[in-house]
Amino acid sequence: MAFIGRGALIFTLVLLVWAALAGGYGALRGRHALAESARNALLASFASASVASVVLVVAFIRHDFSLAYVAAHSSRQLPLAYRLSAFWSGEAGSPLLWLLVLTGMSSAAVLANRRLIAESLPWTVPVLAAIACFFAFIPVFVASPFATEPAPANGAGMNVSLQNPYMLAHPPLLYLGYVGLTIPFAFAMAALASRRTDERWLLATRRWTLASWTMLGVAILLGAKWAYETIGWGGYYAWDPVENAALMPWLASTAFLHSVMVQEKKAMLRVWNVGLVSLAFCLSLFGTFLTRSGVINSIHSFSQSSIGAWFLGFIAVVTAAAAGLIASRLPILRARSRLESLASREAAFLYNNLLLVAFALTMLWGVLFPLVSQAVRGQTWTVGPPYYDFFLRIFGLPLLLLMALGPLLAWRRTSARSLLRIVRWPALAAATAGGLLLAKGAGSSPAGLVAYTFSVFVLAGIGLEFARGTRARRALGSESWLGAFFTLVSRNRRRYGGYVSHAAVVLLAIGVVGSSVYSASASARLQPGQTLSLAGYTLRYDSTTFKRGANHDELRAHFDVFRNGKPDGTVAAGKNNYHVEAFFSNAVAIRTDWLRAQDLFVIGQGFNRDGSVDVKVIVNPLVDLIWIAGAIFLLGSAIAMWPDARERRRLARHRLELGLARA
């Protein structure tokens, strides 16, 4: 089986090299047959990469420890679901996952857009293939998942941190997000190479970008949920380099999703947009590099590996090639119109772009600083949460304000009088909420108070946008309020889907501020029958139990919970001992009050010989809004991505008109 896997990988690399070289030559010389052959090679590479992936999955399922990768990342005791996720748990498997997703997405994107961007498609194929070549090269020549060894009786097991349901979904979604950003990047580069810099490439990649952005966002949230439930310190995001590595391309693609609308509406920001899409893609490569290279210490960096230098070289080549191509096409990327007013929708998008990119680059500097300090001073200086928290406030609060103002502004210009009239109700709602929160004692954190005030501003603005739009639609015909509302949303899905996503971001902000600024915690050593009280909760330590699981032992301390003096169920927190991996992990207890979106978070820190337990209790107010925000974020993205029949008709009309013009 290893032979077939290795052979399929080599064949994939051969196909991709052909697609890149023949495709590039065919595009340059206008050789249609070569371009078509290259396209077919790209499609075939997906089939070939699928074969290699299936071989690896089967090896994990069948405990084929003759494959060194399978032996190093699984064991006979490992449950089936984790044997499947072991595919991407190591350095040799993750490039194969990248390759599989990339060739699959590339094939789908090329097939879906073969008519829309027919002129630049011959360039798109070699760009996609050249990128995929790198991800085929790594498992073929640098870190093969099909390397064999004399089979041991049992495997070494899987990193315990990865043995979590969230880790079944988090890495593939993260990779779908990262890899998905290849599509708009490749289409942009192809548009530049073919000098077709009209708005077609944006149209062709709009949904791919949105889908990648959504998957990246959901992956970040799932990673946060995993950290919250598994790492067991009561938080969900610690500004860890690998966490930041996922957030940076998400911020850059958020900026791109906004600025792309300015290009579509006003033919402006064309250089900025190709630059942004390149930045997002390079940051996604950088994210993979950080996770897989082991150059930076991180709780999420699961391996020390040999692929780091290759990755770094590839990122340098991609960055230089993209910058060179953009620079060579500057004359044809000139804007066709100008910014008419600083108080307009497009100006708001521009401000939001500057803040998002500045925040992403600030984070990049924070992530790179330990490497730079090591190289320059010979000492590794790390940048901690205070640095990121400071810049989160500096960039995040104005971004919240822009999220409120942007949708209320008109395209082209909004006069001061119109602006005052439009913002008066949201501003009044925000001021009232701010005053009430101040009276309730929320002023203990000025940044938190401002964030909440701005959040109300945004939510009120979104509500007003829906209300005004529905009223305007209703005035046009005899629709009911509900009918007018649905027509409004369905006729401009991107705008109203975007507003729903804004609401999700606001909920996220409220959850983050609430749980980080207003949380409370307490620790104690408890004997059976003793209690610990915090923020209206009382925990009474009852007993300790021991249970043997499939691949681990569970030690649990059981507590009776009382809320404001009344019984409120029980919780059990403790430790897991993984046999094969010889590793202890925390098993925290979380009791959620969905009505208040608040968690009681219990950590069993130590089990003592005298029967006592060391327990830490945290009350995280509003933290569950973060997870609710994830669901709303998905809803907003789904609305925005939903196919638009009017757009299809518009493109069909273009084809007809072009045909008539040539006839």
Place this chain on the structure above:
Amino acid sequence: MAAVTYLVSLAALLAAALFVVRPLVGPRERSKPGGDSGLELIALERRDRALAALSELEFDHRTGKIADADYQELLPALRREAADALRAISGVSA
């Protein structure tokens, strides 16, 4: 079993190779030159953008984002832009 697996793999490899080579077998052709479809497309997109801007202005006015005075000032400019875009299409197609 192993022999069957290898045979199936070989057949799949040959099929993929044939799929890649097929466009190269037969009469060689140069792709049709792009001509000026790029210019035509740009003109069509300019027209669509101008019409969309008009409809956006109308909607913003109805929802109260644009004051009457601003609306009256912006409308002629956008109409002119739409008319120019329509004329440009005729120019490119002619």
